[in-house]
Amino acid sequence: MTAPLSGITVVDFSQFLSGPYASLRLLDMGARVIKIENPHGGDLCRRHYVSDTRIKGDSTLFHAINRGKESIALDLKTTDGLNAARRLIARADVVIQNFRPGVIDRLGLSYEQVRDFKPDVVYGSISGYGDSGQWAALPGQDLLAQARSGLMWLSGNAADGPVPMGLPIADISAGACLTQGLLAALFRHARTGRGGHVQTSLLEALMDMQFEFLSTWLTNAETPPQRMEQGSAHGYLGAPYGVYACASGHLALAMTPLERLRDVLNLPDLIGDPFKDREKLRSQIADCLASRPAADWEKELGARGIWCARVLTWEEMRANGGEVVRQMLPPASPIRIEGKRPVPAPQGPVLNQHGAELRAEFSLG
C-alpha cells in the first residue's frame, strides 16, 4: 500500500523545533514538505548548536528534525518573495507556521489572509502561550514554557528544587498536537471540501501532558502532588512505585501490590498503606534491593511477574533492546504503518537546495 499521506504537500514556514517536528511527522507518513526559509541564514535551528556537534556546517539537531524536506529561500518582506510563497501555498494542502502571534499577519500570510486566495487551506499554527493575554507575546521557548506550566515540581525528590525535563517536551508535544489537528482537518477536507485553522501552543501541550495529575489536583481541594524523599517517580502513586539503588545499578518498580512484593522479596514486615506509609515502605524495599545487583533483581522479579526494569544508559539500551531500538537509531518515525517503519533520510536540506527546482515546478518566476 502507498504511504498514507502520499500526494499531500506541506508548505512549512516554521523554525526551530515545534513546527518542524509536526512537518517531520507528516513527511514520515508520506507527505512532501517544502521549507520556506529566509535567505539570510534560513531556519534559526541551523545555527542552534546543542553540544557543539554539526553535520556539514548545520547543527545536527537541524538535520534530525528536517531530514528529507525540501528548502527554498524566500524573502517574505519583498513582493517577489511573498508572491512566490502565495503561489506555493495555492498548490499545497497544508501550511504550518510558528511565528509569535501577529508576525504572520504582518507578513500577509495569516490564516485569514491565505484563505482569501486558497479557501480550503488546512492551516496550522503553534504559539507559546496562545494568542491573547499577557503571555501571548512571550518567546515560545521549551524551558520557559516548562517553567511556567508547573511541570518542574513533578520530577525529582522532595528536597530538590524544581526539576525540568532534560529534553524538549513542550516543543515535541505541541508539534504532535498540531499534527493530530492537521490530520483531522485533512480528513474533514477530504469529506467536505472545507479547510480550517488548527492551533495549539506549548502551554496547552504541557497541560495535556500533565492532565492526569492536574485533574487529580483540581478535584482534590488542590493538595499538590508530593515528591518522595528518594527515588520519586510519581507524585500521587503509592509504594513501591519508583527507582531504587541496588548493589550495582538501579531498578525501577512500577505498580505492584505490596503483598506480592512481600512474598517475592521475603519481607514479612512490609505492611502499611501504600500511599500514606510510602516513605517507610520505600525504605524497607530499598534496604532489601541494595543487597544485590539490579540485573539480578530484574531477572528474578521479572520472572515472577513483578513490573520492573533496570535503569539503562543509551549504550546498554542499544546492546539489549533489539529491533525496535535499532530501527529508531538514528531517530526515525515512532509510527509503523502496515508493519513498516519508513527509513529516515540521512540529512536535512542545504539552505535553498531545492530553490531552482521548486521555482520551475510551481512557476514561481
Added chain:
Amino acid sequence: MTSASPALPLSGLRVLDFSQFLAGPVAALRLCDLGAEVIKVERPQGGDLCRSMVVNDQRLDGDSLVFHTFNRGKKSVAADLKQPADLDRIRTLIASTDVMIHNFRPGVMERIGLDYETVRALNPRLVYGSVSGYGATGPWRDKPGQDLLVQALSGIAWLNGNAADGPVPTGFAMLDVATAGHLVQGILACLVRRGISGTGGLVEVDLMSAALDMTFEQLTCFLNDGETPPRRHAQGNANPYQPAPYGLYHAADGWMALAMCPLAKLAELLDAPQIADFPQSDAFTRLDEIKSVVGDVLKTRPRQHWLDILEAAGIWCAPVLDWPAFTQTDGFAALDPLQTIRTHSGATARTTRCPIRIDGQTLRNPASAPVLGADTDTFLTP
C-alpha cells in the same frame, strides 16, 4: 463546540476501543474530542482495570477519577471476548466501525481472533491501531509496557536532574501520552488515505519508540558526538546538551529559568563582568563553572528584579511556577484550559480540555466516562 457538533472534523466516525489504562484510552479520547463516537469494549466483570486504579484516593461515582479523565465522553459496551456469542456480536459491530484500537500484549488478539488480518476480512475499510510497550518482536516484547519501566530502559532517567543525582525519571506518564499522540496521527493519516483508496490500514506504535522520539535531539547529539554519554550539569540542569547559561537558578526569593543567551550580553545586563571573563567558546566546555558564577550573581536579588531586566532586553527567561501560582496567572486564564465533567448522578470534576483548537474554537465535552456496559443494548444485537 461539543463532540455532538457536526462541524467537528471527525463527526460521524465510529471508534471501537478495546484498550485499558492509558495510552490507548488517551488516543481514543483525542479522537472523541475531535468528534468521533468512541465505544469502549469492556469485560463484564469490572471492565477497564483503570476503573479501579484509584490514584490519591479519589473517585467519581464509584470509578477512579483518573478513569473519568481518560474516558470522558465515551460509550461502553460489556462483552466477554472468550464467549463465542459475545465475540460474534462484537464482530457484527466491527463491520460498522471505522477505527479500532487495542493495547493487548503481542499475540493476545491473534488468540481471540480479532487480529488485523482476521478483522480486515470483516471490514476492509477498518483502520486498526495497536499499542504495545516494545513492538511485537525483540527481547523486550513480553515485558510490561509501563511508562516508568520504559523511561528506565530508554535512558530518559539520565537526562533529568543534576550530575550528582541518581537516575531521575519524569514524574508523570509522559510516554503514555506521547504514544497516544502517535497512534492518533497514524490512524488519522490512514483515514485520509482511505478517502482516496477506500481501504483501511494497520497502525502500530509502542512506548519505546515514543521514548526514542522524545529523546531525538539528545540522541542525535550522542550518536554524532563520539557517543559521549549525556553529562548532566552540576546544578540547575535542564538539558545535558545545552551550553551555559541554560538551566535553572535560585534568585534571592525563588527559582527562575534562563534559556540560551550569549555570555557577553548576560554579563552586561547583570552588570557582572566576571561572566564576561569566559569567552563564548567556553560555554560548553566550562559550563558548570560559568553557571556557578551566574548563580552567585542571581542569588543576590529577587527574581522579579532579574526578570524585569532580562525580559526587557529580549533575553529568554521565566519564573518557575508551581500549579497554585500557574493557575492564578493571566496566561493560564487566557488559554481557558479547563472544563468540568459531570456524571449522570450529577457528580462533577474539573479536568483539562483538548489541547487542539479548530477554527478558533476550543473543543469541550462535559460528559463523564460511561458506566460499565451502559450502551451494551444500543450497540450489541441480543
